[in-house]
Amino acid sequence: MAKRVAVIDIGSNSIRMVIYEKTSRFAFHLLHEAKSKVRISENAYKNNGNLQEIPMQRTFDTLEGFINIAASFKARKTLCVATSALRDAPNQKYFLDKVKTHLKLNMRIIDGQQEAYYGAIACANLLPEQSNALSIDIGGGSTEFSIINGKNVTNTISIALGTVRLKELFFDKRKIKEAVVYIDKKLEALDNLNPSEIIGIGGTFRAISTAVMQKKKYPLDKIHGFECSNTDFKKFITSVLKANEAKLKKLGIKSDRFDVIKPGALILERVLNKLTINKLISSGVGVREGVFLADLLRNSKDKFPANYNTSVKYLLDSYISESSYSNQLSALNKKLFDLTYKHLGINSAYRYELAIAAKLYPIGSNIHFYSNHKHSYYILQNALEYGFTHSQIMLIATLSKYAKYKLPSSSHINEYSILLPDNNTIESLSYLLSLSIALLSHRPLNIDFELSFSEGVLNIKSDKTLYLSREAVNKLNTINNLQVEF
Numbered sequence: 454m455a456k457r458v459a460v461i462d463i464g465s466n467s468i469r470m471v472i473y474e475k476t477s478r479f480a481f482h483l484l485h486e487a488k489s490k491v492r493i494s495e496n497a498y499k500n501n502g503n504l505q506e507i508p509m510q511r512t513f514d515t516l517e518g519f520i521n522i523a524a525s526f527k528a529r530k531t532l533c534v535a536t537s538a539l540r541d542a543p544n545q546k547y548f549l550d551k552v553k554t555h556l557k558l559n560m561r562i563i564d565g566q567q568e569a570y571y572g573a574i575a576c577a578n579l580l581p582e583q584s585n586a587l588s589i590d591i592g593g594g595s596t597e598f599s600i601i602n603g604k605n606v607t608n609t610i611s612i613a614l615g616t617v618r619l620k621e622l623f624f625d626k627r628k629i630k631e632a633v634v635y636i637d638k639k640l641e642a643l644d645n646l647n648p649s650e651i652i653g654i655g656g657t658f659r660a661i662s663t664a665v666m667q668k669k670k671y672p673l674d675k676i677h678g679f680e681c682s683n684t685d686f687k688k689f690i691t692s693v694l695k696a697n698e699a700k701l702k703k704l705g706i707k708s709d710r711f712d713v714i715k716p717g718a719l720i721l722e723r724v725l726n727k728l729t730i731n732k733l734i735s736s737g738v739g740v741r742e743g744v745f746l747a748d749l750l751r752n753s754k755d756k757f758p759a760n761y762n763t764s765v766k767y768l769l770d771s772y773i774s775e776s777s778y779s780n781q782l783s784a785l786n787k788k789l790f791d792l793t794y795k796h797l798g799i800n801s802a803y804r805y806e807l808a809i810a811a812k813l814y815p816i817g818s819n820i821h822f823y824s825n826h827k828h829s830y831y832i833l834q835n836a837l838e839y840g841f842t843h844s845q846i847m848l849i850a851t852l853s854k855y856a857k858y859k860l861p862s863s864s865h866i867n868e869y870s871i872l873l874p875d876n877n878t879i880e881s882l883s884y885l886l887s888l889s890i891a892l893l894s895h896r897p898l899n900i901d902f903e904l905s906f907s908e909g910v911l912n913i914k915s916d917k918t919l920y921l922s923r924e925a926v927n928k929l930n931t932i933n934n935l936q937v938e939f
Contacts, residue, residue: 457484458748459523459531461516462741463560465494465538465593465617466656466713468512470519471741472526476770479749480763482836484526489515490709494538494594498621502541509548516556532744533560536568537594537615565611569597571743572654573606574755578746579738579763579839580652580678587648589724590739591657591717593617600648604756608646612639616657619716632716636723643724649731651724654739656710657717662735664705665689672869673834673843677737680843683730690725693718737838764839765809768832772816778893781900783812785889792906793935797881803874806845807882810852811889813837817853830854847872851879856886860930884932891925913939 461470472485491511497504516533523531539545540562552558563571572590576583582603590597594615600608614636623632653662662679665671665686671679692704698711706714747755757763773779790804810833817828833850841849847869855861860880866873873879892902892913902915902922913919919939926937 457526457528457530458745459519459526459528460741460745461519461531461533462739462744463493463512463516463533463535463539464740465536465595465615466490466492467593468493468515468519469741470522471745472523472528473745475749476767479757479761480766480770481745481749482767482771485522487519487522489518491515492593492617494617496621497538497542498594498618501543503544504538504542504548509551512548513551513556516552516558520556520558530748531558532748533558534568534571534740534744535560535562536740537565537592537613540564541594541613565595565597566609568595568740569599569609569611570606571740571747572597573599573601573609573743574746575738575740575742576652576654576736577601577604577606578750578755578757579742580734580736581840581842581845583650583652583734585648586650586652586734587643587646587728588652588654588736589658589721590654591616591720592655593713596720597654598643598646600646601652610642612642614639614720616713616716616720619719620713624716629719632719633723636720637727640723640727643727646728648728651728651730651733652736653721653733654736657714657721658735659737660706660710660714661686661689661693661718661721662733667705671871673847673872675737675835675838675843675846676735677838678841678843678846679735681733681735683725683732686733687722687725690718690722694722762840764837764841765813768813768816768836772819772832773813774819775815777898778896779812779815781893781897782814782886782889783808785892785900786811786885788904789885789889789911792904793881793885793911796906796909797877797932797935799878799881800874803848803878803882806848807852807885810849810856810882811886813849814853814856814886814890826854826856844872844874848874848879848882852883852886855883857890860884860932880932881935884929884935887929888926888937891929892919892922894921894925895919909934910936910938913937915939 457474459472467490470487473481474484475481493508493512495508552560573588576588583601586601588599592615595611596614598610599606786807790807817825820828830850830853833853837846860883902913905912
């Protein structure tokens with residue numbers, strides 16, 4: 454697969470392009486993103502689905518610009534897919550031929566089930582693992598659903614139910630009751646499904662989730678992986694459906710979504726009324742990422758290898774020059790955790806976050822040694838994107854920020870309290886990471902000491918003096934119920 458790949462997704466409402474760069478076989482990161490609200494489906498649903506000349510020209514002009522952007526990044530491959538508006542259009546061939554002739558771009562129109570599958574495999578691979586979750590992707594012309602269990606995707610469904618379609622057929626004519634009947638009839642396609650969670654893909658879901666986060670004063674500025682209760686989400690949807698434009702603005706809805714947010718909100722409301730849902734999870738990935746992953750993972754059944762995280766590998770590829778030290782830190786922290794977690798009263802599940810924090814702790818030093826902690830914290834908080842919950846991200850970032858000398862500050866813990874574990878867990882994990890850094894102060898080629906633990910005392914045994922390690926351990930802020938002896 455080419456090192457840099459551009460993916461273009463032509464939706465009914467917007468065109469988006471992403472450019473990804475591989476850093477190793479399955480690791481990648483986003484280089485560039487572009488979006489244009491061309492609304493290719495404008496007035497199409499009033500004209501038997503036929504695309505109109507002005508929206509087609511807007512789309513053509515945008516594609517021309519996107520191709521130039523991809524070329525500037527030296528993307529070696531461009532994958533272009535089109536969804537509902539083009540697959541429904543009787544005059545689709547006219548537009549396809551024009552694009553191929555003048556822009557030399559091969560556009561692939563995907564059917565509804567393929568669209569549902571692409572969105573779902575992006576969520577299955579790039580969100581924390583879910584069980585019995587329903588992905589829902591509300592587009593301008595259609596809405597796609599899939600069931601996600603772990604990394605497996607089933608029950609791909611596409612229905613002719615989209616924001617622009619509803620706007621033109623019902624909302625512009627103030628036929629809201631008729632819209633409800635239309636939606637409920639279409640949602641009969643979900644009658645045999647009984648999911649416990651919803652994963653939301655697409656602009657409508659992201660817009661509502663972003664507004665909910667603002668209202669809650671949510672401490673982490675990250676939409677991907679945001680979780681919300683069914684009650685809070687439904688309450689906000691009700692506010693959106695009742696609001697005028699001034700109220701929508703106060704609710705945090707951006708003006709470019711004013712005309713389509715209510716049709717999208719109504720679809721969500723009817724879905725939530727139909728199903729018994731515990732929580733909703735926002736996805737920052739969708740069809741574009743699914744198209745990319747299907748190409749990247751084509752020889753592994755569209756799944757990453759077991760126990761593989763692409764964000765962690767990208768950070769290791771990009772920022773860790775001394776991999777042996779990173780691996781030693783991770784291995785030592787696992788050993789320290791295994792010896793002490795019961796005594797410290799820590800849940801065994803936190804072993805994973807501690808090991809990741811240890812492995813990635815050195816990333817900031819490659820930017821600036823004296824600002825290591827600050828850079829590590831910022832990078833982890835923002836770039837540790839895929840496969841982690843927000844709570845995991847904040848814990849890993851926090852451990853990195855305070856590693857080496859001091860325990861996390863009360864002000865930091867208070868700021869992120871809804872995402873962090875209890876104080877004892879935070880302080881214990883932070884100390885273990887700092888202790889491992891201290892013990893490896895002499896940077897051995899291989900770990901040259903043995904650990905044992907008994908009655909609250911961690912014993913360090915070695916044939917060497919470990920002078921630097923002793924000195925570093927003595928500088929640490931200690932925790933009450935753990936002693937270190939050499």
